[in-house]
Amino acid sequence: METFDIAVIGAGAAGMMCASVAGQLGRRVALIDHAPRLAEKIRISGGGRCNFTNLYAGPGNYLSANPHFCRSALARYTPRDFMALLKRYRVTWHEKHKGQLFCDQSSDAVIDVLKNECDAGQVAWRRPVGVEEVSRLQDGSFVLATQQSGRMKARALVVATGGLSIPKIGATDFAYRLAKQFGHKLIDTRPALVPLTFAAADWAPFSTLSGVSLEVHLATGAKKAAGAFVEDLLLTHRGLSGPAVLQISSYWQPGEPIHINLLAERDAAAALIDAKAGSKRQIGNLLSEWVPTRLAHVWLETHGVSADARIADLPDRTLRAIGDALSRWTLVPNGTEGYRKAEVTRGGIDTRELSSSTMMSARVPGLYFIGEAVDVTGWLGGYNFQWAWASGVAAGQAAAEFVHGAQAQPI
Ligand code: FDA
Numbered sequence: 001m002e003t004f005d006i007a008v009i010g011a012g013a014a015g016m017m018c019a020s021v022a023g024q025l026g027r028r029v030a031l032i033d034h035a036p037r038l039a040e041k042i043r044i045s046g047g048g049r050c051n052f053t054n055l056y057a058g059p060g061n062y063l064s065a066n067p068h069f070c071r072s073a074l075a076r077y078t079p080r081d082f083m084a085l086l087k088r089y090r091v092t093w094h095e096k097h098k099g100q101l102f103c104d105q106s107s108d109a110v111i112d113v114l115k116n117e118c119d120a121g122q123v124a125w126r127r128p129v130g131v132e133e134v135s136r137l138q139d140g141s142f143v144l145a146t147q148q149s150g151r152m153k154a155r156a157l158v159v160a161t162g163g164l165s166i167p168k169i170g171a172t173d174f175a176y177r178l179a180k181q182f183g184h185k186l187i188d189t190r191p192a193l194v195p196l197t198f199a200a201a202d203w204a205p206f207s208t209l210s211g212v213s214l215e216v217h218l219a220t221g222a223k224k225a226a227g228a229f230v231e232d233l234l235l236t237h238r239g240l241s242g243p244a245v246l247q248i249s250s251y252w253q254p255g256e257p258i259h260i261n262l263l264a265e266r267d268a269a270a271a272l273i274d275a276k277a278g279s280k281r282q283i284g285n286l287l288s289e290w291v292p293t294r295l296a297h298v299w300l301e302t303h304g305v306s307a308d309a310r311i312a313d314l315p316d317r318t319l320r321a322i323g324d325a326l327s328r329w330t331l332v333p334n335g336t337e338g339y340r341k342a343e344v345t346r347g348g349i350d351t352r353e354l355s356s357s358t359m360m361s362a363r364v365p366g367l368y369f370i371g372e373a374v375d376v377t378g379w380l381g382g383y384n385f386q387w388a389w390a391s392g393v394a395a396g397q398a399a400a401e402f403v404h405g406a407q408a409q410p411i
Helices: 013-024 040-048 071-076 079-088 108-120 174-181 200-209 243-249 268-274 283-290 293-302 316-327 383-406
Strands: 002-009 029-032 051-054 093-095 100-103 124-126 131-136 142-146 151-159 186-192 213-220 227-235 239-241 258-261 329-331 344-349 367-369
Touching (some): 002 142, 002 383, 013 383, 051 079, 051 383, 079 100, 131 174, 151 174, 174 344, 200 293, 227 243, 268 283
Parallel strands (some): 002 029, 002 151
Antiparallel strands (some): 051 100, 131 142, 186 344
16 A cells, blocks of 8 residues: 555645645655546636736635635735746736736646646656545544555545536535545535526526626625625626626525616716706617617617607606616526536535644544635635635645654554
8 A cells, every 4th residue: 555644635726736835845745636637627717827816815805604714824825925936937927807817828837837846846646546435544544545546545634626616627526525424514515606597588688688798786695695796797698697797606695686787887867867958869879878789779678668769758757767777787596507617616614623724624633625625715816726725835734744743653
């Protein structure tokens, strides 16, 4: 049986970061992944350019049943630390929008950096290798039964197998099953950063607007569970997508409405009524200055008003109804596009039984959970990778320290 100090299961963003840190601290680390291609999620991220961090990442950008959990790891490994790592490898980047940093090169550049960092720590790659079973020996070490590499033994085990989104590139519920096996609680999981869908009949009037995009203010929920964002909205043939909707989808609860202000910068009803005075303009023309023409025309149609109608001929109450609806378009989604399209999984391993500084289980010494598998879900915009890096570094350092301390008692 092969023996290691630390076994890391999952060679994605968090797992590679963790393995490289522990390896470079001199520990014998095995990094195990069942997927045929390395770090496919990094590869497809950011439209192929990996939005690898966000300059403003902080605890407020994450959802969790335990909101302070992410604070310590994020403070100890910051966006600047990851930027410094990329700089050492001459990878360059640009800021796109609201602190979002994307590679100038393809996402492969980030994978290469992490792969090189693992090699620098002499990490033993075991892939494609699927882990079938994990058991714990009396002395506290872990035994992994694998499909292709037989049995492996390690003093510490780090689980970095991610969430459920995009099963076709290797996502599994492995981390959740393992957490349950060792007595951990789970926070209910659901797709997040995902397009929202509507009942066909409700969406029928808007289904022809597929491809229309505009900046909106979008909100859902109440009080502590509320989310509100000013971002682009994209209409699709099945419902709503674009950054505004992906952001809000993480806060949306089934059955709840979402509220869209299509004209955040003006009081639409008052502006329409003001426009009546001495105007010969058609309402369709005026609305087309505020929102895309196709949307303006469908909007008027759904309110039973012809786009050719002169504003001056329309009663105030009609203009107010059209304007108020533009400022507060309320819709109740019937669901989401699911894990097939979700960028992340909300929920996961309950962090109240993990150490926020080391990611170690409070139940099982030497067992760590990191990355998307735990109940920490970032906003859209580089926050999820920053959590993967930060939790990976925290666990890598802590597991290295743990096995060093455990060396007095041979496995
Ligand atoms: P990750 O999913 O990266 O890695 C888990 C690894 O575990 C995988 O390699 C998998 O094969 C392996 N695995 C799973 N089950 C296993 C098993 N049973 N045995 C062995 N191995 C197993 N975030 C961001 O910050 N910026 C961005 O630009 C994007 N863009 C983006 C686009 C798309 C399309 C998606 C789907 C997601 C994003 N994300 C993102 C989210 C980001 O990719 C995600 O949060 C991180 O990759 C999570 O890192 P982890 O290492 O936790 O899991």
